[in-house]
Structure formats: C-alpha cells, structure tokens
Amino acid sequence: MSDKTANTQQSSGTVQTTGHAWDGDLQEYNNPLPRWWLWCFYGTIVFSILYWFVYPSWPVGDTWIKGTGTVDYTVVDKGTGKEQAKEYRWNTRSLLLEDLGAAATDPQRKAMLAKVEAADYDQIVKDPKMMEFVRSVGKGLFGDNCAACHGRGGQGVVGLYPNLTDDDWLWGGKMAKINETLMQGRKGFMPAFGPVLKPEQLDDVAEYVLTLSNEAQPSEASARGKEIFQGQVGGCYYCHGADAKGLPSQGSANLTDKIWAIVNIPALKTPQEKQAALKTFISNGVNNTRVMPAWKDRLSSTDIKLLAVYVHQLSGVK
C-alpha cells in the first residue's frame, strides 16, 4: 500500500527527490510545502516589520524605538475628582493608567460613590450593597493611606499606633467621631509625672492602676495610689475620670478594661515587671509621640467618609 501511495502522489509517475545524494545512494524525497503556506510565512514577516514601527521594539544606543502607537487614558484627580483626558505613547505603564482611569470613571462605581456620598451613616450600615462597596473601596484607601501605621488589617502596633479593630476608642468610636478624627487629626498627651511625684508615689499609682483592670490585687500600696490618683497630688482623675474610664473629649485612656494601647501589660509575666513598666510610662508621660495627622487637605470628604465607615466596621462599635 505504501509503495502505491508514494507513487501516485507524484503525478509525473516518477518519485521526485531533493536532488542530493549522501553516501552514494541515500536520497531524500521532495515533499514540497504548499505555496499558500509560503505566502503566509512571508506575510508574518511583513507583519513583524510593521509591528516594530507601531510598538516599542529595538534598543538604539541609550534609547529605543518608541513606536507610533499611543494610549488614551483618563486621569482622575484624587482631591477634586476632576477628570482629565491624556495621551501617551504605548507602553505597559500607559496601559496600566488606562485601566486605572477606566476603573475610576466606571459608571457603576460612580453611581455607587454618589449613593454613598448622599446616604447618612445609618443608611450605609444597613445596606448590604453599600457596605460591600465601602469595604472594597475602603480597603484600597486604607491600604494607601492608613496601613503604614495602623497595619494592613488595622490591628496597629501596641505602644505606637492604636488598634482599630477592638472596641476601645480613645477619641470615640462612632462613625461621626472617626470622621472628625480623620479630618482634624489627633494629638495624644499625658504630662510626665516623674518630676511631680516621688518614686514611691509612682510605685503606688502604678499599683493602683493595675488593680483597676484586675492585673494586681488591692493592697496597701494600691490604696495609697488611689489617694494620689483621685486627689490633688496626682490629679489623674482630671483626665481619666473618677471612674478611670477615660474621657473621649480628652483622648484619655480607659484604665479599667483589658486593652492596653501603650504599655503592653498583658505581655509581661511578673507583677514586678508590670509595675515597673507602668511606672516608667507614668513618669515619662506622652508628649509628641502619639500624633494622628489631619487628612482633610489630603483626601476628599467622600474618601474620608468611606474611610470612616470602613474603619468603623473594623471595630464594629454599636
């Protein structure tokens, strides 16, 4: 069968070879490619040459052939929300800008933004679609602006940046308060008691504060500390309140709960360590170390509103 096939494929009747002979008699059949195939091949070569001119291609000296292709994209100003049409030569960055512009000017996104802008906080929280949108956009905003200090998930760093996921808020955890914090910024302050109180008094106050959250048992020392705390000697109650639960208007900490934002008491093992750490903190106070910048000049009010809702849902304070 194979002999017949080979023969009949050649209309002339004789088998055509490529014309070479190796080792005297070794020859190769000529099975030519179809001509259209050849022309398609030439076509691809022509295409590749045109491609060089349209897209960035060859390096030339310290520059390169930049190509005639361009990309049109839209830039949205973060502050004013103004859209501006731009054009730049084709490269992958232009394509990225095109995608970013398309996302920022997406009609569905714009409609949703307008809806969130118009709604008040209670409406947003009750609307699953709006909350989905806020969490999605807010995650990006938070990542760009807040995560550097507060961490990707808002968990903060004990001693440096507050944890935004718990329910303990120095300046108030309602959305309106968070919005205010974002707009104006905050500056935490506590005077240094080192120069005011004697070391023994500092020990006593520290002991008393530890008893407030059951980190230490009441003792004579804590009783002395209470007098200093609640009296004119220390005057701690001015800011922390007589019940030591803090005053959001002052940004003073609630000393009776389990959360320690600055001194990581739960991480310390022995009562001595806890007391010593707290004493050091009380004598040094807080001055210019806990500052939240104001965002009203950096972000649009809509972005701040989105962030306020986003941060609030991290903590979920009712």
Add this chain to the structure above:
Amino acid sequence: MSEPTPSLYQKRIQIHPRSVKGQFRNLKTGVLVLAYLVFFLLPWLRWDRPNAPDQAVLYDLPGRHFYIFGLTIQVQDIFWLAGVLIIFAILLFFVTGLAGRVWCGYFCFQTLWTDLYMMVEKWIQGDRPARIRLDKGPWNREKFIKRGGTYAIWLFIAFWSGLSFTMYWVDAPTLVVDFLLGRAPYAAYFTTFFLTTTTFVMAGLAREQVCVYMCPYARFQSAMFDHDTLIISYEAKRGEGTQGRAKLGKGMKTREERQAQGAGDCIDCGYCVQVCPVGIDIRNGLQYQCISCALCIDACDTIMDNQKWPRGLIHYTSENALQGRKTTLLKPKTVGYGVILTAATVLLIWSVVTRSPYTGMVEQIRQPLYTQLSDGSIRNTYEIKLNNKLTAPMTVGIRIEGLPGAVLDMDSMERLKLAPQERIKLLARVQIPPVQDDSGKKNDRDEVTFVIEALEGATAEPIRREVPFYVPEGD
C-alpha cells in the same frame, strides 16, 4: 542527479469534485440540513425566563451567565464545560477507534460548509466538466458573472454564519438591528468579520487543504485506528481480478466475459476519483487524506447498479476483513473507552441535576487573626460570599454552630434577601466570652461552623462551612 531542479513549494491542483447521488449522499445531506437548522435557528428561539434574558441559548459573557434552555449556568459551574469537552474527546476516541473518521466525513463544520459551498458552486457554474471548462476558459462575461455570483453567495453565507455565531453571545434580534445600524459592540463586528473571512477562505478556497495541512485531528485520528476500525476501501481482489482493472470494451462487457479474461469488476471509469473532495484515488488503499465521506461508495454503487452487478466494490470494511480475517468490535480498547464515556456522562448529568441553587463561601480575615475586646472577649472576623444562582429572589439565613458561647454579629444581615443572580460579600464577626479556663486545653485554634440556609425561594441542603477560630495562645 539528472532530474530537473526540484520545486520546494507545491502549487495547488484545483479539485473539481463531481456531484453524486446515493444513500451516503442522502445521509450527509440529512446531517447537513439538521446541523444548519440547529446552528442558524437556535439563536432565534425564545425561552420564557423571568428576571433574565428570554433567548433559549445565550452565553452572556459580561454577565457571567450561560443560559441553555431551562438551565442557567454560573461561572463557578464552568467546570461542566471541562466535563463536556472531556466527554467529546472520549467520544471522538471511541467513535474513531470503532468507525474511523466519522466526524470528518459527516459532522465536521469544515466538511459541512465545504459541502454547502460546493452545492452553490454546482448550482451556478454546473457540474464538474462545466466548472473545469470555466476554470480553464478566459475571463469573459460568462465567467465573470458565474464566478462573481458564486463568490457573492459564498460571501453572504459566510457573513450569515459569522453573524449567527455572534448571536449566541448577545440577544439575537437586538444584535441584528444594531449590527445593521452600526451601533453593535466592537467585539460583535470583529467576531462576525473574522468568521466571515475564515468561512469564506476555508470553505470556499482552501477546502481539502484544511484537512490535509492544518487540521490536527486529521493527523492524530490515525493513532486511534486499528485493524478492526471501519474504513472505506476498494475491494481490490474483486476489482482487479487477475489481470487488473479494465475499461468496458469489445468482448469486455459482461461480468462473465471479463472474468474469463481475468479482468476485475472495476471498469476504471474514474467516477470514484472525480467525486472525491480531497482528490485521492481510493483504489490506492487507505490514505491519510481520506476523510471517510463515503461519496466514492455512492459513485461506485451507481456504476455497479448501471452494470447490474452487485454493489460494494468500494465499501465500508476493515483491514482485518480485507485480509480475510474476522473483525472484532468488542475489544478492551473500545470497551474501555465506552466505560469511561458512560462514567463521564453520568457524572456530568449527576452534577448538573444535583446543582445547588446558591453558593456560600466563608473566609477568615487573617489580619488580624483575632481581636481582644475591652471586656476580654475574643473576636474573629470572616468574609461571607453569597451567590444566588437562581433567576428568582431568595432569602438566605446565616447562623453559627459548634463554638460554645459564640455570638454572631453581622449588623443584622444574618437574614438577607438576595435578588435574582445576586452576588454579595458580607462581613461576619464572631465573638466568644473571655477565655477563663486555665485547666482545660490551651488550644490557640478552635473551629466554628457557619450554616447558610435557604429560607425562602429555594429548597436545598444547608451549606455548612467549618472555619478556624483563633484565640490568643495559652502559656
């Protein structure tokens, strides 16, 4: 070497297949009509579907929904497509191993469209001899009109084929209007133009070259052949006799006269070669170009009928039968393919029939893993993704199980009405009271089970998702 310089590139020899009548031609025409009816008319079929498009078969890519009659497929069920492709592949192996290139000969769209184009060609330009004459003749008025007419009709068929394909992806009546008014999406124009071009070129101009040079299936199908596979073959013993084939001539008319002189039943009329769409001579045996279209069988049967000789000089047979051996159809290979094919089909049908009306996924938010609240209780947060796969609204309820004292807080979205085909992500907070026990286990990883139930609008088994719940590490 004394041979003339060999040509490295082969010029194509135009094939002008002759038309033929017969049982296989009728079968092929039947398949063709059926296939075209389905392909061209299906996009126009409507289907009553509340809250969703009313096109019976619609692949809505932007909406990520695939509507096939009563079945609505969501993206997460796209693995069914893989199932369908696997079934098709095994079906191809199974059928090819058993019956040869049935796909190529009867069902392949290249074959179908080429057939249709040849019908147009024959209708306008006449049968083979007329076409050869026209081809060789000068470009006069007749050739211009006939060729032009053929190309015009081809082009229209190509365009309508391309447009019909596009109709499967958008609402068909809207598309046709928009397309003609120039306001259809760019993708619709591109798809239609692309398919118009390829249909015209492949079915009108390239034809058998697609099967011979381009098609990968044509090549790997031969790997599935064995000696029992059904093939179309010339009965060489009967056709050639002892002295070879001979034309009808004086003293060579009847079978008896011919057999007396050692001539076979093949009268070398060449009809089988003329009807062949790939331009081979079946009498040379099994060839890789052969697409098993069976038209040579019809051609030869016509001649045999005229001669009043028995049919079957060219017929469906197998290599084993040609060698005088028995053809075995029930072999481990075919049985194996059959079993896999049945299993895959049953699995797919089972998967489609038992599909759930909605999906619910729960993912833990891992930054932070847990949060300690002011009263010492521990909270973990989760993201819940819900997807209503129905084209009707449904209500979903979410609760938790398996974690003592745990409270679920979803800002009163624990019970939620989902719009038809709505997808949504929700936040869930799970809180447990302060961990008091110092004697018990000091595990830092617990588990909580989310139960997502269909409360209204659908009946289904609740979805249960067990996810980790982290608490601070014990000392």
